Amino acid sequence: MTACYSWSCVSNCGACCRLDPAQRPEALEALSAEQKQLYLEMVGSDGWCIHFNTGSRRCRIYASRPDFCRVDQLAELFDVEPTEQSDFAIACCRDQIRVEYGGRSQERKRFERAIRTNH
Secondary structure: OOOOOOOOOOOOOOHHHEOOOOOOHHHHHHOOHHHHHHHHHHEOOOOEEOOEEOOOOEEOOHHHOOHHHOHHHHHHHOOOOHHHHHHHHHHHHHHHHHHHHOOOOHHHHHHHHHHHHOO
């Protein structure tokens, strides 16, 4: 249970920038037709977002990224109650970090520290 934690993004992670549609069918289902088209246009041949710099692990369009790339929009996209938004975002990040980097990765450890100290 994550109720005592508060979601926080960790820099230089980018696990959420892996947009491979085969790995993210639930994301595609939650999007409008227009959002889905943009999402698919953003997927590079390697499955990573074309705006994600895999070397520096930074988004090149962070300030102007689409709504579906913003964690504060997840609750609305997935019809999650606002009071559950932080727990939902934490679960999403944990899953994506585990898939991309592993459950015992440095990214996962940094994320767990961040959510514990951000409440």
